Amino acid sequence: xxxxxxxxxxxxATFQKMWTDSFSQMAEVWTRASxxxxxxxxxxxxxxxxxxVLADCWEEFMRTPQFMEYMKNSMDGVLxxxxxxxxMMTRNHHATQSPAREDIDGVLLAIRHMERRLLDRIEExxxxxxxxxxxxxxxxxxxxxxxxxxxRKGPTRKSSxxxxx
Numbered sequence: 001x002x003x004x005x006x007x008x009x010x011x012x013a014t015f016q017k018m019w020t021d022s023f024s025q026m027a028e029v030w031t032r033a034s035x036x037x038x039x040x041x042x043x044x045x046x047x048x049x050x051x052x053v054l055a056d057c058w059e060e061f062m063r064t065p066q067f068m069e070y071m072k073n074s075m076d077g078v079l080x081x082x083x084x085x086x087x088m089m090t091r092n093h094h095a096t097q098s099p100a101r102e103d104i105d106g107v108l109l110a111i112r113h114m115e116r117r118l119l120d121r122i123e124e125x126x127x128x129x130x131x132x133x134x135x136x137x138x139x140x141x142x143x144x145x146x147x148x149x150x151x152r153k154g155p156t157r158k159s160s161x162x163x164x165x
Contacts, residue, residue, distance in 0.1 A: 011066060022057035026050045 061067060093100035
């Protein structure tokens with residue numbers, strides 16, 4: 001318990017130091033005002049000085065390991081909560097027998113896989129046709145054209161009257 005208390009006290013002291021440093025630097029900006037300038041210019045100069053001091057202090061604070069660790073833990077918590085919500089919605093969809101996003105994503109993935117396989121097969125057939133075309137051109141160049149193609153007829157069927165049925 002003492003270790004956690006010391007750690008919390010140290011963090012509070014660091015945060016307090018950051019604020020006191022920023023306030024003292026802002027007060028320093030106010031003391032640099034010159035009486036010879038018109039009031040609007042002095043106010044603009046002070047405002048820009050104060051904003052610069054605050055920006056520098058917060059920039060330094062946001063780069064501390066403690067702040068980075070806190071932000072990491074916060075983001076991990078948000079992502080875990082989002083996953084929990086998505087899982088709950090999926091269970092609700094399945095309970096009502098309606099398709100969930102995971103189901104639809106699975107179907108779309110299967111369709112994409114099938115499309116890819118079909119495109120690969122079409123490319124293979126296209127390459128085969130191109131190869132046949134090259135072979136025909138070579139044969140024509142050699143002067144020996146292939147014999148004309150005859151259409152193959154399949155076995156003829158007898159009608160039921162011819163078959164004697």
